[in-house]
Amino acid sequence: MAKEFKSACPLNCWDSCGFHVTVEDGKVTKVDGDKSHPITKGKICGRGRMLESRTNSPERLLYPLKRIGGEFKQISWEQALHDISLKMKELKDTVGTASILHSHDYANGGLLTNLDQRFFNCYGGVTELTGSICWGAGIEAQSWDLGDAYSHGPDDILNSKHIVIWGRNVARTNMHLFQMLQEAKRNGAKLYVIDPIYNATAKIADKYFSVKPGMDGLLAAGIMKEMLRLGLQDKSFIDNHSVGFEDLAELLNTITLEEIAEKTEVPAAVMTELAAVYGDRPVSTFFGLGMQRYENGGNTVRLMDALIAVSGNIGIPGGGANYANRQVGQSFDTASLALPHRKTSSRQFTMMRQAEGILTTKDPEIKMIFVTCGNPLTQVPDSSRVREAFASVDTVVVMEQFMTDTAKLADYVLPVATVFEQEDIYYSSMYHHYVNYGPKLVEPPGEAKPDLWVWTELANHLGFGADFDFTREEFINMGLQSLKEHGFTLESLRDSYHKELPVDTVPWADRQFKTPSGKYEFTSSAAFRKGFESKLTLALPKETKWTDEDLAKKYPYTLLTIHPLRSNHSQHYHLLKPEPKAKVEIAENIAMKLGLEENDFVKVWNDRGEMKGCVHIMKIAHPDTINIDEGIWTKFGGPVNNLTSSRESDNGLGSTLYDCLVNIEKV
Numbered sequence: 001m002a003k004e005f006k007s008a009c010p011l012n013c014w015d016s017c018g019f020h021v022t023v024e025d026g027k028v029t030k031v032d033g034d035k036s037h038p039i040t041k042g043k044i045c046g047r048g049r050m051l052e053s054r055t056n057s058p059e060r061l062l063y064p065l066k067r068i069g070g071e072f073k074q075i076s077w078e079q080a081l082h083d084i085s086l087k088m089k090e091l092k093d094t095v096g097t098a099s100i101l102h103s104h105d106y107a108n109g110g111l112l113t114n115l116d117q118r119f120f121n122c123y124g125g126v127t128e129l130t131g132s133i134c135w136g137a138g139i140e141a142q143s144w145d146l147g148d149a150y151s152h153g154p155d156d157i158l159n160s161k162h163i164v165i166w167g168r169n170v171a172r173t174n175m176h177l178f179q180m181l182q183e184a185k186r187n188g189a190k191l192y193v194i195d196p197i198y199n200a201t202a203k204i205a206d207k208y209f210s211v212k213p214g215m216d217g218l219l220a221a222g223i224m225k226e227m228l229r230l231g232l233q234d235k236s237f238i239d240n241h242s243v244g245f246e247d248l249a250e251l252l253n254t255i256t257l258e259e260i261a262e263k264t265e266v267p268a269a270v271m272t273e274l275a276a277v278y279g280d281r282p283v284s285t286f287f288g289l290g291m292q293r294y295e296n297g298g299n300t301v302r303l304m305d306a307l308i309a310v311s312g313n314i315g316i317p318g319g320g321a322n323y324a325n326r327q328v329g330q331s332f333d334t335a336s337l338a339l340p341h342r343k344t345s346s347r348q349f350t351m352m353r354q355a356e357g358i359l360t361t362k363d364p365e366i367k368m369i370f371v372t373c374g375n376p377l378t379q380v381p382d383s384s385r386v387r388e389a390f391a392s393v394d395t396v397v398v399m400e401q402f403m404t405d406t407a408k409l410a411d412y413v414l415p416v417a418t419v420f421e422q423e424d425i426y427y428s429s430m431y432h433h434y435v436n437y438g439p440k441l442v443e444p445p446g447e448a449k450p451d452l453w454v455w456t457e458l459a460n461h462l463g464f465g466a467d468f469d470f471t472r473e474e475f476i477n478m479g480l481q482s483l484k485e486h487g488f489t490l491e492s493l494r495d496s497y498h499k500e501l502p503v504d505t506v507p508w509a510d511r512q513f514k515t516p517s518g519k520y521e522f523t524s525s526a527a528f529r530k531g532f533e534s535k536l537t538l539a540l541p542k543e544t545k546w547t548d549e550d551l552a553k554k555y556p557y558t559l560l561t562i563h564p565l566r567s568n569h570s571q572h573y574h575l576l577k578p579e580p581k582a583k584v585e586i587a588e589n590i591a592m593k594l595g596l597e598e599n600d601f602v603k604v605w606n607d608r609g610e611m612k613g614c615v616h617i618m619k620i621a622h623p624d625t626i627n628i629d630e631g632i633w634t635k636f637g638g639p640v641n642n643l644t645s646s647r648e649s650d651n652g653l654g655s656t657l658y659d660c661l662v663n664i665e666k667v
């Protein structure tokens with residue numbers, strides 16, 4: 001008999017949807033939207049629906065596997081736990097715990113995924129990853145400018161006169177914001193999209209502005225120049241709530257509007273038009289992650305923040321520099337879960353440079369890697385280097401649901417449970433501020449186990465089982481301690497399924513910024529203290545004709561590798577029908593120049609690697625721009641990260657995935 005339950009989407013996504021799940025005879029048979037969810041209101045995307053086929057797929061990993069003589073052999077859990085814990089003991093007693101790397105990303109938004117850190121901290125501390133391929137440059141930039149990265153509550157957009165979508169592919173990646181945009185438009189708000197690609201969001205915009213990839217900081221500078229020329233700045237905000245404005249004004253005097261127009265490939269008149277828009281408060285700006293995945297990404301976000309500050313759109317209803325909402329993650333007591341004080345030795349690699357770290361770091365060398373909630377072989381830049389690095393390590397343990405490119409390279413593959421096979425609560429620090437509850441609905445197939453079970457068993461083998469001697473319920477309540485006074489307990493969430501976190505829905509309304517000065521910092525003392533350039537600059541990406549003429553002659557086109565429509569990163573490709581093919585989307589001018597036609601088979605390459613696929617011509621896209629969606633598996637023609645660079649952003653914590661020149665030819 002079919003039974004209906006509420007649950008939650010665990011995927012790394014802006015939207016963090018509420019689910020309505022059908023279970024028949026111990027199997028999930030349908031995943032739909034929960035109509036009672038205040039933000040997601042019953043609508044979910046195909047990636048969420050496909051969690052049914054992910055859960056029931058015949059390709060699910062069902063048993064622990066060990067590589068023996070180049071082939072995977074099924075082994076018992078007891079043997080897997082014995083082998084792995086023995087190796088960990090040996091490393092701890094000889095070269096030290098930092099010889100283990102924990103490589104991960106954030107594939108599961110469950111609160112208890114924080115317990116992997118508890119495991120490694122109680123073990124003694126390992127080599128950890130810092131920064132983020134995803135949003136690192138922008139997070140660091142906003143923490144320099146404002147003290148942290150906070151967004152307005154989703155409904156506040158209805159207070160905006162103008163809405164600017166800047167480098168966010170809303171219709172594809174953030175569907176509930178797309179619905180809010182439509183409502184705000186009906187309400188009379190004007191919508192602007194700034195993006196090198198004319199995407200589905202641009203189609204509903206009042207105005208679409210195309211920009212040369214990586215040049216958004218300069219564009220913001222041009223808009224600010226025009227605001228100052230026309231006297232449209234918010235003098236009161238600048239005088240009373242900011243520091244360093246003189247440095248910014250001086251910087252803006254070092255470049256002309258014409259020079260900005262030349263580099264951004266945006267007409268000067270557009271900057272004048274956008275100056276008028278920003279001067280007509282309130283204006284809400286929604287940053288995507290697109291424009292910060294460049295070598296100048298941190299500075300770009302800082303210049304965009306500066307524009308929003310200069311125009312007085314910070315801390316007012318209908319305004320905001322909406323990038324991420326870290327108030328959400330900060331609401332939970334993650335320290336009680338992760339026990340950071342328990343580690344005695346540890347070391348850090350950045351996410352981007354993990355391959356370099358593995359290959360070159362000594363004292364101790366990396367001897368073992370644990371991969372959880374991530375697929376670095378496809379998702380981390382400069383894939384061939386990542387492959388070389390992972391292949392060079394003695395013991396690689398991958399905890400996975402499927403035989404991904406990364407799992408294929410492992411020495412031990414441990415099969416883990418999916419969202420419907422374990423109880424947890426889910427949140428995302430990207431868009432809205434509701435936490436969702438997801439019950440255990442079905443048993444994991446075969447011998448698959450929740451990640452927490454694996455940590456607990458390994459802790460028992462390693463002698464710190466007491467640190468894991470708690471039930472899931474106790475762990476969830478541990479993470480909710482900081483919210484107890486607001487009525488959050490697992491019991492209350494089991495009742496309500498979703499609950500609004502007590503966060504500011506108009507952040508910085510009190511103008512008390514979390515910066516060292518307590519003010520908005522155009523010149524950042526936090527940056528200075530960390531040894532970075534504190535003043536704003538007019539930095540350009542690394543791979544452009546302006547910064548590397550020879551490279552641009554060899555590789556004249558900019559490659560973007562944006563997020564796929566039908567897959568969350570690499571997670572859904574293998575379930576798509578028909579089987580996915582690599583698609584190379586090119587701007588019309590490239591097709592004309594090279595005589596390329598729709599469906600031509602082409603090779604895209606640079607010094608780092610190559611990839612092949614079929615041409616699709618984008619009718620409206622910035623000239624000389626190519627896109628290949630990220631996430632595609634090796635067996636379907638990927639990974640596209642064969643082409644991308646592992647360089648870090650200017651502020652050290654982000655990636656430069658889209659800062660990438662390539663060439664293309666028909667094969």
Ligand SMILES: Nc1nc2c(c(=O)[nH]1)N[C@H]1C(S)=C(S)[C@@H](COP(=O)(O)OP(=O)(O)OC[C@H]3O[C@@H](n4cnc5c(=O)[nH]c(N)nc54)[C@H](O)[C@@H]3O)O[C@H]1N2
Nearest residue numbers: 167168169173194213214288289290291562563565568569
């Ligand atoms: N369907 C789908 N949705 C997802 C995901 C997914 O894999 N698939 N992933 C989720 C995750 S983890 C994340 S981080 C978010 C990301 O959400 P987004 O930030 O919306 O995703 P991106 O694919 O990075 O695309 C950003 C947009 O930036 C544009 N862009 C690229 N370079 C520049 C530039 O220099 N300037 C400007 N102005 N625009 C630029 C691209 O053309 C694209 O439209 O999406 C989440 N949602």
Ligand SMILES: Nc1nc2c(c(=O)[nH]1)N[C@H]1C(S)=C(S)[C@@H](COP(=O)(O)OP(=O)(O)OC[C@H]3O[C@@H](n4cnc5c(=O)[nH]c(N)nc54)[C@H](O)[C@@H]3O)O[C@H]1N2
Nearest residue numbers: 105106107108134372373374375379399561569570571630
């Ligand atoms: N070229 C290019 N590369 C990119 C990007 C881009 O725009 N362009 N985007 C970047 C961004 S924004 C992000 S966020 C990263 C994402 O990078 P990843 O998070 O590495 O990407 P996913 O494909 O989601 O892989 C997650 C893996 O975790 C597994 N998994 C899911 N749930 C669980 C669980 O509960 N436990 C365990 N142990 N495993 C689980 C899934 O099966 C999947 O194989 O990719 C980055 N890489």
Ligand code: SF4
Nearest residue numbers: 009013016017045048
């Ligand atoms: S992937 Fe995002 S939009 Fe799709 S169901 Fe999950 S949270 Fe919602």
Ligand SMILES: [Mo]
Nearest residue numbers: 012133134135
């Ligand atoms: Mo991401």
